[in-house]
Amino acid sequence: MKDDTSGPAELQRVMDRSALGAPAAGRAVRDIFSADEIFQRITATADEEFQRPIRLLFLSGIAAGLSIGLSLVARAALTGATPMDDSGLIGNLLYPIGFLLIVTGRYQLFTENTLTPVTLVLTRIASIPVLLRVWGVVLAANVIGAALVAWVLANTGVLEPAAAEAARGFGEHALSVPGGDLFWKALFAGWVVASMVWLTHAARDATARVLIVFALMYLIPSADLFHCIIGACEVLFLWFQGLTTLGDSARFFGTVVAGNTVGGVLLVGILNFAQTRDARFPDRDCGQLQLTWKEWLFGLASGRPGAPPPDGSPIGNGEPELDPAPSPGDHGLGPVDAKVTLVQYGDYECPTSRKIFLQARRAARRIEGEVRYVFRHFPLSQQHPHAQRAACAAEAAGLQGAFWEMHDELFGHQDRLDDEDLVSYAGALGLDEARFREDLEDDACARRVSEDRRSGIRSGVRRSTNLFINGQRYWGEFDPDRIAAAAWRLRRRPPE
16 A cells, blocks of 8 residues: 555644644544643743744843733732722732733743743753753843833833832732742742643643633732742832832842742642653654753753754755864764765664765765765764763774774674674674773773764754764755765865
């Protein structure tokens, strides 16, 4: 039977998933998503956040801070206009205004970012420092935006006297709450906001999202909980009027940020993550990068792949993307000064790496003039337990002048990479087995492999599907003719 890859089945597949792989419909019930499917939709949002330039992230955060200030304006105006309502429940009806603008406008709000990027950190695809950088940029931008609104409200006549008095009451009440109680109120608020994010990703239409945002955000002021950015706007309004100190405002803000973060991460991020299973990333192949524990704790890299050129070109915009550039110290085949240099980051246990190596070798034969092929190690040890050891074996063989011979043996026997196998390959190549065993255990080989892997991460490599041509990332199909055609376009540029 012919496999239909372009008819109704393919059309259904495209309709059911976004470009980033997030499901557009539930698998079991079309209009209901499972926990795994909600998680996939959230990680798609997190992908966008991690891939956005810092400048755009900051500007989006400013927009969110300005928008959240409108919640203070609207709530104060309605509260001031309904003095008979001692409970404040009527005025609280307009508290969700800023959140509705942020959710529908896709602005970056810190309390939302306690959930979406965390999903990639929990799966060790993004590192903690990268998460903290995103949080820091968004939080700073939110506060700046909220402060601008507070300054305008404090120094102009935007608010009517009754509304201004109501706004001052919000800030004075916030500062009067004891620190311990404030933290727990903020924790519950973080729980509510993160739950709102989870549920809006579970909804399939805008009307449902609006109702979710309204209901959950109305709960925050009505239950006397505290949100850090609206709270910052309220206390800064007092400070700009000279009614409190900056120190008191900072203490309030720090406590609420801590509570919101704990509520968002622990009570929603981790608990909802625990409901998911191995179906979190159905489109993720075995060559996808998962950060090591050290990279996860201290690195500044996200394991998510970068985006190809928007124009569909198989190569980049002309700027070198390889760090560092090829050098005589690399393992290479061909002259160092060749007009075309192909660089691959590979994993000896990964079938995709082997396929690209074979295709690149065939492409090299079709490129006119001299060509150099460089191989750098990129072991994906979480998926391939023998990859690191195999890379060290290639380095150990290289110390006896047999790197490429061992390279071919490893790719030729991907299903047999135990230590005994590695030693047997060394013996078959005529190497000194005793020296090979000693070098295999030497830290120098492991350091060389780690250096290659780090350079791959710096160069934007996030999976074994990669190739660089004269320093630029190749995004096309891994077909010898297409690789050769891309190299032809770059052949007159000296290797970077």
